[in-house]
Amino acid sequence: MTTLEVAGTYNLRDAGAVAGTPGVLYRSAALDGLEPAGVRRLGDLGVGTVLDLRDASERPLPETDPSWTVEWVPLYDPDTGPPTHGDITDVYRDLLDRRGRQMAAAVAAVARATAPVLVHCTAGKDRTGLVVALALTAAGVPDDAVVDDYARSGPLVRPRREGTARELLAAQDLTVDQHRSSLELHLDSPASALHTALAHVRDRYGSVRHYLLHHGASAADLARLDERLSPRDDLTLLHVSDIHGSSDAGSSETSGRIDRLAQVVDHVLGSTFAPDALIVTGDLVHEGDVAAYRPVADALEHAARRLACPVLTVPGNHDDPALLRSVLAPPRVLRVGGFRLVGIDSSSGRVHDDELAWLRAELATPYGRGTILALHHPPIPSVAASLAGRGLLNADALTDAVRGSDVVAVLAGHYHHPMSGHLAGVPVWVGGSLAYLQDVRTGPDAVVGLDAPSYSLVRAGSTGVTFLPMSPTDEKVLFRTSPSATAIAT
Structure with a gap:
């Protein structure tokens, strides 16, 4: 990296690269x-936010240049200031342990910046x-690349x-070591x-992301960080719907789920999938009272x-x-x-005019790689005879709002059975339910719920x-082999 x-400064490079x-x-x-x-x-580089990690005693002059916004997040304890001596490994561990909230706040500031951000301390x-x-x-940047960037500072500093360092240390009573x-x-x-x-953080918290969350960064901060620093081929969404939670877990077969x-989270964490967001398309509770919402929340x-x-959650009926x-x-x-990702309220069975107006205004400006809508009522009819007429009542109005926009997918729930379709040429996915699976084989006068909960993984990308x-739920394993052996067998 160049x-x-x-x-007027030094040790400056493009860490985003x-x-x-x-x-x-x-930095x-x-x-x-x-x-x-x-x-x-720096103006030519587009720097709009400067994140200063020093405390007030280290800043000789107040920042007066109007070219950028300055945020201060002092990392060292202001009562003690920067250490004058010590082992670098111990100093880093102490900073990570004792100043975790400040560390998380600094990373969150990087995530929230709307323009290119420059981070600095004294030597950087x-x-x-x-x-x-x-x-x-x-x-998600590999450790080797991160460490290589870090190691470039020493020869520049x-x-x-x-x-200055030798003069400072000469005045202290230190051993040779x-x-x-x-x-x-x-x-x-x-x-x-x-x-x-980094190993210390992972040993104590499991991952860097969990360290940041533990010390006050939000999941939205991490999503914004991903947005800025994680170019990727695919977006992965965990889509759940129709939880039908209840304050009384034993109240009925359709609630208390x-x-x-x-279980879904356990299932996903035991896989190779890493969701970028969790989407819940309605019916979070079976009966809409505060006592039911709190355990779901x-x-x-x-x-x-x-x-x-x-x-991202949207309400259901x-x-x-x-x-x-x-x-x-x-x-x-x-x-x-x-x-x-845009959530829409269809809890009444339709998307009301004010909601449609808001949606059109939001979609008027295309965004990045596209938009994914989430609502409860599917804008496509169910294949189940007992669900005839139970979809979105004004699907035509939603079609008009979506047509010609950057919407690449619509996610819904409500039917308690998975299915797919299209809306104005846009793929529609109806996720299954965590409460029960609706048996689509029955006639119009019967509703049969099967104990077969499901969730969905949605992948969006260039293809x-x-x-x-x-x-x-755990399934019976029929066999386990290698992909190459399976290819030969089939």
């Missing part, structure tokens, strides 16, 4: 000495190195700061230090934390939309992996959108 020359997304995340030493040419150069080596490493690693390790702390960026720091959401929050992804919004506060729009129905 070091960028900017008048490490993730394959150049021009979104830069450098302090900007206090920026010359006018340096200000212009330690604090900046950790924050950038956490952001890149959380976004040492010529600038060696004299302490002096050597403290010089490394001030001047070097050994790959082993960052490898050890909140536990199945945890807790279950969804737990699922989001385990999956480390954001959640069994839901009370106002209660759902008050308890869960769901977003109407998520932007994940280059796609826009289109695919839908995969899944069962969270």
